[in-house]
Amino acid sequence: MNYTKLAFSSRKRRQNLLIFRNFTILFLALVLLPARVLAQKGNVSVNINNGTVKTFIKELEKQTRYTFVYRNNVLNDQAKVTVNCQNKPIDQILSQVFTPMNISWSLNNNTIVLVKKEAPQKKSEKKTLKGTVTDSRGEPIIGANVIQEGGVGTITDVDGNFTVTADPAKP
Template sequence: MKYREIEKSISKLWRLAFFIFILSFGVHSQIYAAEQDGKITLSFSDIPLREALSRIEKVSDYTFFYDEKNVNVNQKVSLDVKDVNMQSLMTALLKDTNLDFEISNRQIVLLSKRSSGSKTAKRHISGVVKDEKGETVIGASVVVEGTTTGTATDIDGKYALDVPVGAKLKITYVGYRPFSVEIEDQTIVDVTLEEDNKVLSEVVVTALGIKREKKMLGYSVQDIKADELN
């Protein structure tokens, strides 16, 4: 008698496991199909924006970027869409907020509406700085031209900075030509720096008679022409 009960219990467990597997496979298939068609179906109510963005990332191949100083990710949002593209989804998600968005290369940047449409508006700019060989440049200076606002690239050559619309972003690094770009609608600015052959070829002779690249010296160097020396 006990053996039959055990056998029935095992049979029920197998049927339950098989049902869960089929259900899970069906859900993942629907998500995959939505991504393939570029359409998304999603529904939730009154949850923090941070959680909403996380859910959207899970059912799509988009990534969100925002500055928490300007974007309140704890505000509650709701969404109920079916078979829509990302543009329509984001419009529906942010309709009752003070936020706007921009989509570029599977990346979505959230912005404050209060600053949009104004020349004093700021864009959250991010990107990667590389050299001509494709190697990332560590410690490159990224500055809003004419100001002291700036940052430096990290170990992966990445940077992020709030830049006023209409201002110029200037990227510099020793041994490379300066690069500058005017900020308008873009949010991603990847940069490739070109070597400055004039700087790289300039050498000096130290007191010990050893040649060194001028840029590599840890002290100031004064140029003296031959006729002045005579």
């Protein structure tokens, strides 16, 4: 028996197995992974008339591999939606449904996170008030306190005049 021939054949067999394994991995990466990505980034068709938001979410979860995550206080269980979209990107459909509800969303891997948008705070414009404090005879009162509820105030000058910057949003 020739041992060099036997060693060569086992080395050749090992090499062939490595080539087959690498080819299989490459095949799976090229064929199966794009199909999974396509299902997530592809277009979706949704037809819901006056259904609940949760029905809408379940429909999207069926058609894609996305899972929705949100706190209980984000969605109104009674809120109704009507969506009629054929073959549209998921981000357009999400915007169509959640923007009017004041809900923002983000895509993270296989998860869609829903968050209630903060109500925009009104910019408080301060007003400058000027005036004169007089007594019952019309004489100016020197050193009178002029205060807005909440502590903002000033004192009148020697002519009874005052200027105060007040916030109309405060009582």
